Amino acid sequence: MNTQITQRIRQAESSDAESLAKLIDLAGEGIPNWLWTRACVEGQTPLEIGIERAKRKNGGFSYTNALVSVAGGTPIGMVLSYPITEAPTENPDDLPPPIAPFVALEKLSVNTWFINALAVFATGQNRGVGSQLLAAAENLARTNGFNKMSIQVYAQNTGAVRLYARHGYTQVASDPVRLHPSPPYYTGDVLLLMKSLSDEPA
Numbered sequence: 001m002n003t004q005i006t007q008r009i010r011q012a013e014s015s016d017a018e019s020l021a022k023l024i025d026l027a028g029e030g031i032p033n034w035l036w037t038r039a040c041v042e043g044q045t046p047l048e049i050g051i052e053r054a055k056r057k058n059g060g061f062s063y064t065n066a067l068v069s070v071a072g073g074t075p076i077g078m079v080l081s082y083p084i085t086e087a088p089t090e091n092p093d094d095l096p097p098p099i100a101p102f103v104a105l106e107k108l109s110v111n112t113w114f115i116n117a118l119a120v121f122a123t124g125q126n127r128g129v130g131s132q133l134l135a136a137a138e139n140l141a142r143t144n145g146f147n148k149m150s151i152q153v154y155a156q157n158t159g160a161v162r163l164y165a166r167h168g169y170t171q172v173a174s175d176p177v178r179l180h181p182s183p184p185y186y187t188g189d190v191l192l193l194m195k196s197l198s199d200e201p202a
Helices: 014-027 031-039 046-054 097-106 129-143 156-165
Strands: 009-012 066-071 073-082 112-120 149-152 170-177 188-196
Touching: 009 129, 009 149, 014 046, 014 066, 014 073, 014 097, 014 112, 031 046, 031 097, 046 066, 066 129, 097 112, 097 149, 097 170, 112 129, 129 156, 149 156, 156 188
Parallel strands: 112 149
Antiparallel strands: 009 066, 066 073, 073 112, 149 188, 170 188
């Protein structure tokens, strides 16, 4: 049933780290968990690595960059966003293959407000939560003086592509998937989508 859910959006806190880790893995289609597995030492789980990283005050995946949608006191969705003011210096070919296309496309996103991840748990899906989080990130961009948004998405994730298209995001570039080691094992391309928040064309 497509009904609204009683919820509010707030700045994430360090205590939200477990939910943030689960949500970014959902948004990243299992790639974050794959990366965390590579970072584990004996006795650690991938989720524990993700929680540690979410609790950091610095870095892209930090609770300080996240807004959460909360219902009944529990996070049900998240948008992770921040400005890109400089192009990454890494050579994508020197990085783990699953993240190479994302870094390649990030080089084209300078001077945009970048949505790193947007995800909603199953309990909050089809109730407008994702659209509300997207709008909240756009408001955050305006507040910080940015007039263009950017986001990356797998072309085969057609549901997400449709969501962003409905909200005015259009494709400006693509880069081929090198490796997707987790279900649903995407191939094809990663798309870079952008949206102008001003009256001028994107």
